[in-house]
Amino acid sequence: DIQMTQSPSSVSASVGDRVTITCRASQDISSWLAWYQQKPGKAPNLLIFAASHLESGVPSRFSGSGSGTDFTLTITGLQPEDFATYFCQQANSFPHTFGQGTRLEMK
Amino acid sequence: QVQLVESGGGVVQPGGSLRLSCAASGFTFSYYGMHWVRQAPGKGLEWVAVISSDGSEEWYGDSVKGRFIISRENSQSTVDLQMNRLTTEDTAVYYCAKGRTSITSCTDSWGQGTLVTVSS
Numbered sequence: 001d002i003q004m005t006q007s008p009s010s011v012s013a014s015v016g017d018r019v020t021i022t023c024r025a026s027q028d029i030s031s032w033l034a035w036y037q038q039k040p041g042k043a044p045n046l047l048i049f050a051a052s053h054l055e056s057g058v059p060s061r062f063s064g065s066g067s068g069t070d071f072t073l074t075i076t077g078l079q080p081e082d083f084a085t086y087f088c089q090q091a092n093s094f095p096h097t098f099g100q101g102t103r104l105e106m107k
Numbered sequence: 108q109v110q111l112v113e114s115g116g117g118v119v120q121p122g123g124s125l126r127l128s129c130a131a132s133g134f135t136f137s138y139y140g141m142h143w144v145r146q147a148p149g150k151g152l153e154w155v156a157v158i159s160s161d162g163s164e165e166w167y168g169d170s171v172k173g174r175f176i177i178s179r180e181n182s183q184s185t186v187d188l189q190m191n192r193l194t195t196e197d198t199a200v201y202y203c204a205k206g207r208t209s210i211t212s213c214t215d216s217w218g219q220g221t222l223v224t225v226s227s
Binding site for chain 2: 001032045049087096097098
């Protein structure tokens with residue numbers, strides 16, 4: 001199985017900041033990577049698919065990059081509603097493993 | 108818009124069985140792969156299973172392989188998860204999710220989840 005490792009596990013930031021979360025795959029997954037946002041008590045919400053493609057309706061302050069084994073999610077100009085937990089997921093091969101999550105907290 | 112509604116969660120004893128169901132609407136159900144993903148209390152997301160649009164292909168996570176069975180009924184726009192030989196490690200919120208495109212794609216819509224508690 002492909003292992004997905006996110007870093008950091010948590011990060012503190014302020015409104016207006018730029019935040020970057022990284023995700024590393026244990027083997028080459030090309031661009032088969034998605035990013036999700038989850039708020040407490042809610043289902044996850046797809047932000048980015050195919051590593052860098054913004055899902056419809058997602059604000060443009062979210063962006064994704066990377067290919068192969070190293071990927072990043074960047075939020076430029078943090079908004080109050082962005083404080084949540086973020087997960088990466090590989091869709092290169094089954095099982096579609098998730099990273100352990102990154103909790104974005106308000107400083 | 109896409110709507111996914113899970114049902115069937117509850118409390119079950121270790122070793123028991125439970126069947127979850129997900130009712131889909133707002134899209135052409137028979138075109139998309141469907142997934143189950145779970146989240147133990149206070150933990151991260153764990154991908155459980157996927158079934159192809161026509162039901163001919165299924166894949167499972169290692170921790171549920173041989174115990175869980177995913178199935179679908181396209182005429183009813185439902186996808187089920189039969190869970191057998193349950194253990195306390197299976198306690199989680201179970202989400203039904205729609206594949207974005209093919210069976211190999213990520214998921215773009217999720218239900219609200221149903222809680223399964225395995226406890227004696």
